[in-house]
Amino acid sequence: MFNHKLISLLPDLASYILVVNEGSFTAAAKKLGVTPSALSKTITRLESALSVKLFERTTRKLVITQAGRKVYDQSVLMINAAQQAVDVSHSDHTEPSGSITVAAPEAFLNSVLQPFIAPFLQQYPEIQLKVRAIDGDFDLLNMGIDVAFKLTDKPDENLVMKELGPTNLVLCASPDYINDNGLPAFPEELQRHDCLYLAETDRDNVWDFFKDDEFHTVKVSGRYAINHSQMRLHGVKQGLGIGIFHDFVIKEAINEGSVVAVLSDWTIKSNYHGAIALQYAQTKYMPARLRVFIDYVTRELPAKLSN
Missing domain, CATH: 3.40.190.10 (Periplasmic binding protein-like II)
Known part of the structure; x- marks a missing residue:
């Protein structure tokens, strides 16, 4: 588990990697935009936190210790993982995958x-x-x-x-059904017809009709109710009654003449309208x-x- 001490060490470990890679405090400090003395204090703080000596310091050379090498190797893994996180984040927003x-x-x-x-x-x-x-x-x-x-x-x-x-709702029936049962002229006439509805809720067989300032609510009934649009359409084509559909479902069938629109001069409202x-x-x-x-x-x- 991460703890506060570990989180506070992460920037210092990153600075340590840069010192090792650059071979001097002066070069690393220049890249970080800090003074060499400030960077030296950072490494000293890191050594104290880890309880290890990371460098052998001489006036002429900076030598990494054996323990320092182990810390460096693990720190590089950390930085590589962080880079991968950045790369994943970047690709998530730039590459469609x-x-x-x-x-x-x-x-x-x-x-x-x-x-x-x-x-x-x-x-x-x-x-x-x-x-x-x-x-x-x-x-x-x-x-x-x-x-x-x-x-x-x-x-x-x-x-x-x-x-x-x-999207609008459309009523339709097969030509044979209309020939046998007549074409409704008013919403109330649906009460004497077989109607196919969704049967998902108690109100699915209650249809609301609007035209200009007129409003009619009609409770329909029928022998076949189903909440699958293609099966309901198949039932309508087979002459089982008048069905209710979205316009994008029924458009092709109307164009080919396998069904005809019913009460097309009225607007039907529902939760799906x-x-x-x-x-x-x-x-x-x-x-x-x-x-x-x-x-x-x-x-x-x-x-x-x-x-």
């Missing part, structure tokens, strides 16, 4: 982030990426997460936030690996989201 832990909702990972992971890792071969699918709210700092993607209109105020774009927010802790000393990841996604993702 090491591990990044990223968290995002499952739907966002599947539909948006997944295509960018392989190209990013290919561009930065010294970075290791740990990706965690986490839905709902979570404490980024306490969970050891470096950067998180959140779908929310209430980002964490204690974290840095970069908005990548907006608002901005696609990239959040991370504020720091003056951001590691290079994290900086390049943040730069990469803020440069590449908005274009995909807008397509």
Whole structure:
């Protein structure tokens, strides 16, 4: 264990190494920017603390003792270790390497982030990426997460936030389901339809609708509820009912015609409505690996989201 005495000796040991390397107090003192007499007192203090004689001093020559050589060898190891610590710190901020832990909702990972992971890792071969699918709210700092993607209109105020774009919720159903059951014209009509919702909380089947000054809250029901977006989409395509999705999840299916939008002139609000927010802790000393990841996604993702 370190103690106060050892810590106080470290600068003196570093000065001692320089005296040995330079071969004289005068040359070493010049490099340190002190007087030879001040440096001599430092070495005397070190000898007293270590209870050894480090040099044989003569008027013409400075000779290191046997004990002094052992102290020197160990001190060099100390300085080399300190240099390695400096080098590691420097590389951490200049060279993109090491591990990044990223968290995002499952739907966002599947539909948006997944295509960018392989190209990013290919561009930065010294970075290791740990990706965690986490839905709902979570404490980024306490969970050891470096950067998180959140779908929310209430980002964490204690974290840095970069908005990548907006996200809206969309209702949709298969053309066959609409042909068999009709297309709802008003939110209240959903109560007579089978609806697919997340089933994560007691309020996931309560949908809030806004249009101009109108506001409607509708409690829906259905035979199939699941918090996995791709399985929910598959259920909608199979005609199991009207499902709720983020726009980036359902966009392709709407464009290809396998599903159709329902109540598209209404806005749906929930805990997952608002901005696609990239959040991370504020720091003056951001590691290079994290900086390049943040730069990469803020440069590449908005274009995909807008397509």
